Amino acid sequence: MGVKATMQTPFFKIKETDLQYDIALLKQALEDNWGNAIAGYSVKTNSLPWLLTYLKQEGFWAEVVSHTEYDLVRRLGYDDAKIIYNGPMKEKEIFKRILSAGGYLNMDSSEELDWIEELSRDDPDRQFEVGLRVNFDIASHCPEEELAEEEGSRFGYCYENGILEQAIRRVQSLPNVSVAGLHLHSSTRSRSVGVYGIIAGMAVRIAKEYQLSLSYVDLGGGYFGGRDDKPDYRDYFKEIGRVLREYFDPAITKIIAEPGISLISRAIVFETTVKDVKLIRNHKYLVTDGSRTNLNPLVTRHSYPHHIIYDEETYPLDKRRTEPSQWVCGFTCMEYDRLFEIQNDKELKPGDRIVYDAAGGYTICLNPLFINYFPAVWIERQDGGLFLARAAWGNDEYLQKNDWKQS
Numbered sequence: 560m561g562v563k564a565t566m567q568t569p570f571f572k573i574k575e576t577d578l579q580y581d582i583a584l585l586k587q588a589l590e591d592n593w594g595n596a597i598a599g600y601s602v603k604t605n606s607l608p609w610l611l612t613y614l615k616q617e618g619f620w621a622e623v624v625s626h627t628e629y630d631l632v633r634r635l636g637y638d639d640a641k642i643i644y645n646g647p648m649k650e651k652e653i654f655k656r657i658l659s660a661g662g663y664l665n666m667d668s669s670e671e672l673d674w675i676e677e678l679s680r681d682d683p684d685r686q687f688e689v690g691l692r693v694n695f696d697i698a699s700h701c702p703e704e705e706l707a708e709e710e711g712s713r714f715g716y717c718y719e720n721g722i723l724e725q726a727i728r729r730v731q732s733l734p735n736v737s738v739a740g741l742h743l744h745s746s747t748r749s750r751s752v753g754v755y756g757i758i759a760g761m762a763v764r765i766a767k768e769y770q771l772s773l774s775y776v777d778l779g780g781g782y783f784g785g786r787d788d789k790p791d792y793r794d795y796f797k798e799i800g801r802v803l804r805e806y807f808d809p810a811i812t813k814i815i816a817e818p819g820i821s822l823i824s825r826a827i828v829f830e831t832t833v834k835d836v837k838l839i840r841n842h843k844y845l846v847t848d849g850s851r852t853n854l855n856p857l858v859t860r861h862s863y864p865h866h867i868i869y870d871e872e873t874y875p876l877d878k879r880r881t882e883p884s885q886w887v888c889g890f891t892c893m894e895y896d897r898l899f900e901i902q903n904d905k906e907l908k909p910g911d912r913i914v915y916d917a918a919g920g921y922t923i924c925l926n927p928l929f930i931n932y933f934p935a936v937w938i939e940r941q942d943g944g945l946f947l948a949r950a951a952w953g954n955d956e957y958l959q960k961n962d963w964k965q966s
């Protein structure tokens with residue numbers, strides 16, 4: 560019995576070779592197009608402890624947006640000086656710790672302006688550097704792009720109504736604090752190269768307009784990755800470098816990238832097994848042990864790239880009929896749990912495997928504890944060896960911190 564026998568579906572698998580490919584692509588693109596750069600990793604995208612530790616060893620900084628994420632990366636050995644603290648809801652204690660340790664912090668809220676004044680007053684002999692998250696009307700620069708939200712972003716300080724300038728002036732009025740960075744993460748559905756040119760152009764415009772001498776420009780995440788039909792880091796950072804050079808000097812100003820999904824999606828698959836084949840009136844349903852809740856909890860996906868591994872020993876391919884329609888469904892009792900239709904193709908049988916490609920970037924963690932809990936996560940090493948990074952959650956995990964004795 561080899562290790563394969565214990566790999567019960569459903570499970571996610573991270574292929575180290577593919578992960579290495581995208582890590583190398585990012586590092587090379589930053590090196591070739593700017594040089595003076597920090598690669599951060601967006602912890603919210605996938606906070607699997609194995610992955611965070613692996614990326615730390617690869618030299619990545621942790622980009623965190625909550626006290627829970629902060630605590631997690633600290634437990635995994637990240638240093639305060641190598642953390643980028645972002646997000647609309649921060650904790651004052653962590654805010655002070657990061658700034659005191661020389662980590663990066665991008666302010667986003669009204670209360671952080673009060674906190675920085677307090678820190679400046681309480682520690683007058685120290686110099687502090689902060690960044691500000693910029694909110695600008697990206698749609699007015701590129702009306703043809705599909706934005707994440709129609710009415711625009713809700714994060715950061717607004718450029719158009721002058722609130723960004725007020726925030727900059729307030730920080731600059733403190734004797735020992737400087738505006739050292741701008742943070743311009745923007746989510747678009749189209750993830751086009753042109754959008755990053757606009758984002759970089761906005762950094763140039765704001766730095767010029769308010770005469771800022773910046774030690775960094777943080778371009779955030781939101782890139783495509785892991786798809787041969789789409790742009791990759793080489794295209795994005797070429798454009799970013801071209802635009803930023805109009806005003807910034809790589810010897811003085813760093814760029815920060817905070818990729819999430821683009822770094823890991825190529826490397827992750829989700830493997831499921833057909834458990835039952837049902838004929839209901841004139842429809843054929845394949846019931847599998849994976850679910851839409853594992854792959855698409857936010858119901859934003861329109862397609863499920865996949866490949867099929869037929870159990871040829873039990874059901875030889877030449878003995879299988881061609882089926883006009885087979886609907887692949889999940890294990891849940893929800894009617895909506897139907898993934899995709901296989902049209903005019905070989906019939907599937909119990910024991911066949913459906914493997915979803917580029918699946919699980921977000922959903923290894925963004926996975927509801929619904930009916931079943933977190934699936935297992937396996938790592939496929941570069942030498943082919945397998946390693947269990949997260950055992951599937953069961954009721955030992957689910958029952959912890961519950962009290963049902965007083966029912």
Ligand SMILES: *Cc1c(COP(=O)(O)O)cnc(C)c1O
Nearest residue numbers: 601604744780781817818819820
């Ligand atoms: C979500 C997020 C990222 C990563 O986004 P991806 O689309 O996963 O690359 C980076 N920075 C910030 C501030 C984010 O909120």
